[in-house]
Amino acid sequence: MKNLEPSSIYSILLIENSLDESNHFVDIVKKENEKAQIKVFANSFEAIQWLQQNHPEVLVIMEDAQPMNASQTTDYIRQELQLKIPIFIASASSEKRLEHRILKPFSRESMSVLFENVTETQEIQEQPLFSLDYLRDISDNNMEFIMELLEIFKTSVEKQLQELEIAKEENDYEKAARIAHNIKPSFEMIENEEATAICNNITYDIEDHSLSNLTSELKIIFSRILLQIEKNFARKKS
Amino acid sequence: MQKILIIEDNPMVVKSLEFKLSRENYEVVVAKDGREAMNFLDLHSFDLVLTDLMLPFISGTQLIQHIKETFPRTPVIVLSTSKQENIIMDAFNLGVDDFITKPFNPNELSLRVKRSIRKFQ
Incomplete structure (x- = not known):
């Protein structure tokens, strides 16, 4: 197979019910990479349905998403859909700041961990999958x-x-x-x-x-x- | 112009065969399953049949049997995939003339088609 050059295009799925927060998120991502594709759902169930046909590089979900919260949604994606997509939990609380957690309100600084992960995921995913x-x-x-x-x-x-x-x-x-x-x-x-x-x-x-x-x-x-x-x-x- | 019947239900394989054989000045007719192939065989005469073995409605082996009984002077080439060795052996026992593994090598396709048609001329 021929090597293909890595691409700067990536896609992110965001589950966030605040319109202000999601708009802010999109603005920050677009400033980082204008070609990035961001799909936003306010509802975790609709996002799961979408995930069955689409495969973004990364998922960001607000901690208290509805009807399934971040933890339940993660379990469903891992166990039922068997997807290994990186999942980041967006939360206003800094107490449980773990590796895959993004502090809200969204900022370039709080989202830096997301951008680093997307780059790493892309490098893995950019292994050539087809040849002409x-x-x-x-x-x-x-x-x-x-x-x-x-x-x-x-x-x-x-x-x-x-x-x-x-x-x-x-x-x-x-x-x-x-x-x-x-x-x-x-x-x-x-x-x-x-x-x-x-x-x-x-x-x-x-x-x-x-x-x-x-x-x-x-x-x-x-x-x-x-x-x-x-x-x-x-x-x-x- | 020599006429070839292709019986294959993978659209990419069909398109490629059509493209390649048309460029070599063959008239190509495509049937997507064994039933449609039977209809074409009743209505037209063909210089060669290229057929897949796993077909909807009528299996490839049933179809080959029919062609060899009804049109014994029509050469048949089987389009196989890897891991179909046993099925290919069965097809040879029914009298097929050759086989080509998908995805086909373009030069090999040309040679085998020419050779099989020549054998019955």
Whole structure:
């Protein structure tokens, strides 16, 4: 796989019910990095729903979020969604100032720990997840064809992953195997070995694995590939 | 113009095969499942069939059996993926002429397609 340059674009999910605080948060982040994407929810339940389809680099949640507070939301994200996303708790109290805690009201100083973490997470996540070498090879470097194939990758794999989610919920292992077999070449064509291996596990060795875990892992990889494709082409355009 | 029937349900693989084979002046017809392939086979004659093995509705092996019984002079190349060795062996026992592993190597595709078509001319 070819190395891709690290990107300065990152995304943050904020759960904060005070409009003033969230606006202030967005202002500070934008001053730090104007390309940063910030998704704000006042409600932790809606944020969890959003997290099932999206994978920001970091989550910041107010301590007394509703309907689930920061601790309950963290448990849900770790245990049910099985996401390893860094989570920062925003609190006005300085008593329990731990490593992953941001003091409110938000300030550049109190958020410095967040910016450091985002940079570290990005460095890990910026490991190349796709390569266009194969697509270049089969098309004699025809960029129009490559862009069309990437678009097909996005739409077709997204649809198949939705089907895989349904197969998982119905414990239909045969259907899951068929879907994984079908999408495996798509990941192979962009040279992502991790997703290819997961597809093989679902198709041939599911008795040794958890379909639920493999489906979640595949969705996360897919989402990161999309983000990386987007960032990569955004850089080329700029 | 020689006509090739592709039976494959992965849209990226289909697009790539179409792109590559059209550039080599083949007429390409695509069926997304075994049932649709059966309909095309009833209506048109093909110089080659390229087929996946795991297909919706009618399995790849059933389809190959049908083609080999009904159109014995139509070469069939199986589009397989890695880890399908046993299924490929079954397909060879049914009389398939060759196999290509997805994602295909473009040069290998050209050679194998030409060779299989030539064998039946």
